[in-house]
Amino acid sequence: MRTGADYRESLRDGRNVWVVGEGPVEDVTTHPATAAMVNEYVAWYDRHFDPAWQDTLLTPPDHQGQRQPLALTPPRTSDDLRRLGKAISAVHYLTGGNMTHTPGYGALIALGMLNVLKRLGHSAEEIAAAEAYRDYLAETGRFLTFAGGGPLIGTRLRENENDRAALKLVSETDEGVVISGKVQMHTSTPFAEDLLITSRTELPPDSGRHLWFIVPVNAPGLRVVSRRIAARHVNPFLSPLSSRFDELDSMVWLEDVFIPRERVFTAEPINRNTRHSLVSWLLWHHSYGWLAKAELTLSIALALAEVMGLKDTPQTTEQLVELTVNVQTTRTCMAAAELEPETTAGGHALPNQLHVASAGINTLRVRQRMGEILRALPGSSLVNAPADTDFADPEMAAELEDAFGGGGYTAMQRAALLQLAWDQVSSGLDGREAVFELHASGGLAAWQRRLAAWFERYTELANGVHNFVQVDLPPLDLSSLQELPAPPRRMPQTMPRA
Numbered sequence: 001m002r003t004g005a006d007y008r009e010s011l012r013d014g015r016n017v018w019v020v021g022e023g024p025v026e027d028v029t030t031h032p033a034t035a036a037m038v039n040e041y042v043a044w045y046d047r048h049f050d051p052a053w054q055d056t057l058l059t060p061p062d063h064q065g066q067r068q069p070l071a072l073t074p075p076r077t078s079d080d081l082r083r084l085g086k087a088i089s090a091v092h093y094l095t096g097g098n099m100t101h102t103p104g105y106g107a108l109i110a111l112g113m114l115n116v117l118k119r120l121g122h123s124a125e126e127i128a129a130a131e132a133y134r135d136y137l138a139e140t141g142r143f144l145t146f147a148g149g150g151p152l153i154g155t156r157l158r159e160n161e162n163d164r165a166a167l168k169l170v171s172e173t174d175e176g177v178v179i180s181g182k183v184q185m186h187t188s189t190p191f192a193e194d195l196l197i198t199s200r201t202e203l204p205p206d207s208g209r210h211l212w213f214i215v216p217v218n219a220p221g222l223r224v225v226s227r228r229i230a231a232r233h234v235n236p237f238l239s240p241l242s243s244r245f246d247e248l249d250s251m252v253w254l255e256d257v258f259i260p261r262e263r264v265f266t267a268e269p270i271n272r273n274t275r276h277s278l279v280s281w282l283l284w285h286h287s288y289g290w291l292a293k294a295e296l297t298l299s300i301a302l303a304l305a306e307v308m309g310l311k312d313t314p315q316t317t318e319q320l321v322e323l324t325v326n327v328q329t330t331r332t333c334m335a336a337a338e339l340e341p342e343t344t345a346g347g348h349a350l351p352n353q354l355h356v357a358s359a360g361i362n363t364l365r366v367r368q369r370m371g372e373i374l375r376a377l378p379g380s381s382l383v384n385a386p387a388d389t390d391f392a393d394p395e396m397a398a399e400l401e402d403a404f405g406g407g408g409y410t411a412m413q414r415a416a417l418l419q420l421a422w423d424q425v426s427s428g429l430d431g432r433e434a435v436f437e438l439h440a441s442g443g444l445a446a447w448q449r450r451l452a453a454w455f456e457r458y459t460e461l462a463n464g465v466h467n468f469v470q471v472d473l474p475p476l477d478l479s480s481l482q483e484l485p486a487p488p489r490r491m492p493q494t495m496p497r498a
């Protein structure tokens with residue numbers, strides 16, 4: 001596993017990054033829009049060398065005393081999943097769940113792809129290539145992200161129906177394929193090194209072939225177009241989260257990009273209801289991210305209850321109880337998912353998908369309410385809390401101490417916590433996170449559909465009524481409910497023309 005310094009160096013690779021509102025970014029390691037996030041990724045790597053973190057982040061020693069990063073080691077048992085889940089959760093908490101993508105998430109993308117290819121039983125060469133790529137990530141710590149490959153709005157509205165797909169196969173030889181097109185937003189690409197793109201349509205059209213391919217972010221012809229940075233105050237005292245954790249979701253535009261054969265795979269369309277799909281481990285990872293956000297909301301609420309002198313008031317206690325129940329319900333679902341794992345075609349342990357769905361649904365259902373509680377809990381001080389710089393003026397400092405200090409806490413201490421609360425539940429970063437929840441793993445409706453499709457006891461429960469009624473009922477068959485279609489999504493072919 002490489003160090004953070006090696007990772008930082010690897011980002012100076014000629015990548016072509018444009019950030020909306022900023023223009024071209026020559027060097028992501030130094031540009032003000034991206035440098036802070038690079039630092040967080042550097043810290044992700046370096047934490048593995050920190051003795052205080054090693055028991056959380058590394059496997060137990062093998063017979064030669066060697067330990068590996070859990071994040072890069074495929075789980076084979078429930079114990080492996082428990083350990084990996086604890087590591088993911090601990091790291092997510094450090095960022096308040098705002099670094100949804102890490103090199104460990106990338107390793108789970110590669111593991112998902114390998115297992116899909118094994119389940120499909122396609123070609124031995126492709127399975128071997130996927131295995132080799134996964135091993136390569138584990139050895140190097142190289143950072144992979146994933147884009148579902150949907151088309152952008154302009155592409156969808158093209159006159160000719162055949163031109164509405166996101167990606168076009170320009171040419172193909174034994175050596176590889178050449179691809180052009182533009183794909184939808186996906187997360188953290190300015191900081192990643194490789195990108196797995198799955199095609200939502202057949203390539204070429206009507207071939208029955210769904211190509212997935214892995215492309216380096218610095219490939220010739222590839223441009224990363226990142227969203228605008230989360231609006232934030234330049235003073236990190238006022239933006240303690242958003243000045244550090246803006247992972248920048250991006251589109252990718254490809255113009256005649258060559259992909260070598262060993263990085264091209266023949267797979268399947270992504271179906272959100274497929275139980276062992278490319279994204280199965282990713283949904284688990286997302287849920288830990290949302291749990292970390294919820295836990296940070298609870299952390300701030302608890303600290304504020306104390307610092308604002310509210311912890312003994314009945315209304316605050318009610319609010320804290322509600323937040324605690326929300327957090328623990330999700331955590332319990334996650335523990336269940338790891339204690340009752342499923343086994344994939346490749347023999348890997350996958351967190352029980354039904355329990356992961358329960359965790360996701362709980363988090364998504366309570367998200368807005370948790371934000372509202374934290375916005376309400378400290379009262380109007382949340383809005384009018386000062387900055388550290390306001391205390392530089394001695395007269396203002398004395399007045400601010402009078403206005404905000406007392407009861408065992410200084411005005412500066414109270415202000416720091418209140419600004420953290422604001423950044424957590426009222427900032428541009430919080431808004432971006434809400435959109436991420438709605439789209440990156442489908443939103444509440446998609447999670448509910450998934451759970452309904454995976455629930456296995458419809459027929460058993462329907463027939464449970466036989467014990468309670470005084471009439472003869474024939475056996476009931478409700479198994480069709482498991483065939484629920486995946487939530488609809490816009491396909492290029494079905495776009496109406498203006």
Ligand SMILES: Cc1cc2nc3c(=O)[nH]c(=O)nc-3n(C[C@H](O)[C@H](O)[C@H](O)COP(=O)(O)OP(=O)(O)OC[C@H]3O[C@@H](n4cnc5c(N)ncnc54)[C@H](O)[C@@H]3O)c2cc1C
Binds near residue numbers: 146147185432439
């Ligand atoms: C911040 C962020 C990060 C993301 N990160 C990733 C990532 O890392 N990897 C990745 O693969 N994806 C990621 N996504 C998801 C991806 O970029 C798309 O947003 C997602 O696939 C939805 O597609 P769309 O944006 O084109 O919306 P659309 O599909 O156009 O949907 C727009 C609206 O129409 C509704 N709608 C869509 N189809 C139908 C229909 N048939 N009937 C009725 N209503 C419909 C939707 O519910 C939605 O409200 C991310 C998205 C965001 C916002």
